[in-house]
Amino acid sequence: DTGVSQNPRHKITKRGQNVTFRCDPISEHNRLYWYRQTLGQGPEFLTYFQNEAQLEKSRLLSDRFSAERPKGSFSTLEIQRTEQGDSAMYLCASSLLQGAYNEQFFGPGTRLTVL
Amino acid sequence: DAKTTQPNSMESNEEEPVHLPCNHSTISGTDYIHWYRQLPSQGPEYVIHGLTSNVNNRMASLAIAEDRKSSTLILHRATLRDAAVYYCILSPPGGSQGNLIFGKGTKLSVKP
Numbered sequence: 001d002t003g004v005s006q007n008p009r010h011k012i013t014k015r016g017q018n019v020t021f022r023c024d025p026i027s028e029h030n031r032l033y034w035y036r037q038t039l040g041q042g043p044e045f046l047t048y049f050q051n052e053a054q055l056e057k058s059r060l061l062s063d064r065f066s067a068e069r070p071k072g073s074f075s076t077l078e079i080q081r082t083e084q085g086d087s088a089m090y091l092c093a094s095s096l097l098q099g100a101y102n103e104q105f106f107g108p109g110t111r112l113t114v115l
Numbered sequence: 116d117a118k119t120t121q122p123n124s125m126e127s128n129e130e131e132p133v134h135l136p137c138n139h140s141t142i143s144g145t146d147y148i149h150w151y152r153q154l155p156s157q158g159p160e161y162v163i164h165g166l167t168s169n170v171n172n173r174m175a176s177l178a179i180a181e182d183r184k185s186s187t188l189i190l191h192r193a194t195l196r197d198a199a200v201y202y203c204i205l206s207p208p209g210g211s212q213g214n215l216i217f218g219k220g221t222k223l224s225v226k227p
Contacts, residue, residue, distance in 0.1 A: 041219060
């Protein structure tokens with residue numbers, strides 16, 4: 001297992017188009033997270049899943065954003081009607097919830113540019 | 116959510132120790148202190164975590180003040196590969212809340 005993978009690594013789209021990103025977590029990790037990072041800022045939490053259940057969504061996750069984790073394995077993040085303000089790095093992380101500690105392993109991210 | 120305060124940037128010379136400070140005066144009794152770092156063009160990676168006692172691992176040491184209102188990440192011998200943004204993060208035990216709240220972190224530059 002080589003860690004968390006994300007596809008595509010880069011996406012350029014025109015304003016108004018829909019885009020979908022995929023995240024494959026580390027095998028058997030039951031938690032999966034999505035974050036967004038803009039230039040010069042730390043990552044901002046968007047949402048997370050425990051198995052297939054979406055347990056928390058940030059206020060940042062507008063109704064144009066939807067995330068799924070249908071079988072508790074990979075996850076997709078879709079952005080509808082993209083806006084220029086959606087340009088950012090989208091990071092996925094996974095973790096195995098064991099006891100009180102919850103180390104998160106991050107993928108390399110998908111960089112979205114909206115023209 | 117408890118907040119952390121870190122210097123925006125720090126510089127170090129290669130092979131010298133680096134002490135990265137973090138203030139977290141509003142920390143609660145059950146909050147873990149985590150450090151993650153983000154190398155250029157990569158996702159963040161875990162460095163170390165602690166609750167009350169000082170911690171050591173192969174990457175770094177974490178020194179936690181007795182009142183837990185501050186902590187220091189110690190890199191014992193900085194290498195060029197340690198140049199990154201270092202984030203100090205607080206969170207409750209993982210079972211109750213999962214997400215990490217990142218600040219802007221400290222950008223560490225390492226000079227040869």
